[in-house]
Amino acid sequence: MFSGETGDRRLGIVGAGKVGTTIARAAIAAGYDVAMSGSGTAERIALTVDVLAPGARAVSTDEVVRHADLIVLAVPTHRFRELPRDLFAGKILIDAMNYWEPIDGVDEELATAPAGTSVVVQDRFPSARVVKSLNQLGYHEFEEGRRPRGVPGRIAIAAAGDDRAAVAAVIQLIDRLGFDAVDAGPLAAGLALEPDGSVFGLSSSADELSNLLWPEASSA
């Protein structure tokens, strides 16, 4: 199951809330070396990580970025702009955030983004390789939906991104975490994965998910 290089199984997670700790647990179970950070010091999240993501390391955000090439962005959506523009330079940045007005408040830029919120995130971090993924299932469904590859009824998660190699890396992560992966296309196609998009919150197989994403392309 492990590749020869440990660099292949390193994951960084920025955000130690419900979403970050849920993804961390799944990654630890999949054999990843996980480093995670919150909005403050490592000490502030040490207990949370110890109890909710045992096996992950609580570190600073700078350390998370140093630790891995594959990083999950799981901060509250109304706070992502607090992170420096060049923080994730050259990294594959998985945007796992969802914009919810009742939680995040009114955010004109996110609410009116014609190509979805991940394009806004990409603009904010221009040197990062942003892939939209891991946001479309509720964290309960994510926790409980993990299955080994080949198990019938395995749920699918989509990934959207302009950098095709980055999308391929995320697809590999999705598979290892316990889900079938569907390449949803370019970053702007991520609109369908958002809370008011066509596939948000649905537990579907890869075929069902593909049909939902490209209904015109489904066979008769």
Add this chain to the structure above:
Amino acid sequence: MTTQEIEFGLDSPAYVSVDESGQPLNGDVVIRNTIEEAVFADAVGIDSFNISEHYRPDFMDSAGHVMLAAIAGRTERIRLGTAVTVLSTQDPVRVYTEFATLDAVSNGRAQLIVGRGSLTESFPLFGFDLADYETLFEEKLDLLTRLLRDQPVTWSGTVRSPLTDQYVSPPLPEGHLPTWVGVGGSPQSVIRAARYGLPLMLAVIGGPPSRFAPYVDLYKRALNEYGHPPLPVGMHSHGYVARTDEEAVDIQWPYWAEMLEASSRERGWARPTRKKFQDEIAGGSLYVGSPETVATKLAAAIRLLGLSRFDLAYALGRVPHEQRMATIELYGREVIPRVRELLQDPPVQPIPSDQRSAGKDAGSHV
């Protein structure tokens, strides 16, 4: 320590219900009906009645403290609380005055749960920005706990004017107005409750209670790290009790579906189905069924999470008043005694509910 120490309450949002012909009742009627429901709850032995706080035309709970005072005047035993007080958009000084006064009026029966709540109309209504939620809650919780524990208070922050050697009336007798922190599942909120030495109330409204076991563990460990004694953990969940499982499902389903249909459109959730309803009853956190079904499920959750308190948010949606009274009767007269019975064998040891706050010296109480 016995299972008699576990407190079983009810939660009500004073939701606008319908009459026999399906017509919504007037708001003032709903308010008076809710008070009747609380008085009845007292009569059938339920330990507390807790009202939430919303600002929408379908909810009549915008001034719960007034309703609680009316209930206080007609009862002598039932505790009178909130679930939750949306502290971020309230003024802590007013929360203190209102509820310390309620405590005096009721001869020591007031209690609070402070939290976010699930709806956010209070933010634009009172001129607050949701993006400031964390700061608002943190500062106001800080001020509220100072008012509760140690007057006169000197306090300053960014969210309201400062206080210097301020006394706020009425003074609270020691140990009165237990204040819990309502938490939906954010690790940060759990740790905050522990930091302040306040008991934890879990809002468990989806999925199995076991999902929350790690949060209870986190809370206990955080309390320990902050040097606080063990404190109670409670839970509230939705439900409906009828004579049989089928009757309970048949009564609750249309109103549940109606409510979730509206929310799903508004908030982008998946639409409710009867299967989802049944699944949630079977394996999640909907306590819908006969007294035996509900009691069995509840006892298991209490045992699993080590709970000292459970509040039933009874009859979700526009369920008519008469059916609400029927479920209150079954909950008080049959479910609660049966749960206590089930928890005797083997016996559980809940955190005593009078150990409700770590207090100003954060020492042990008993």
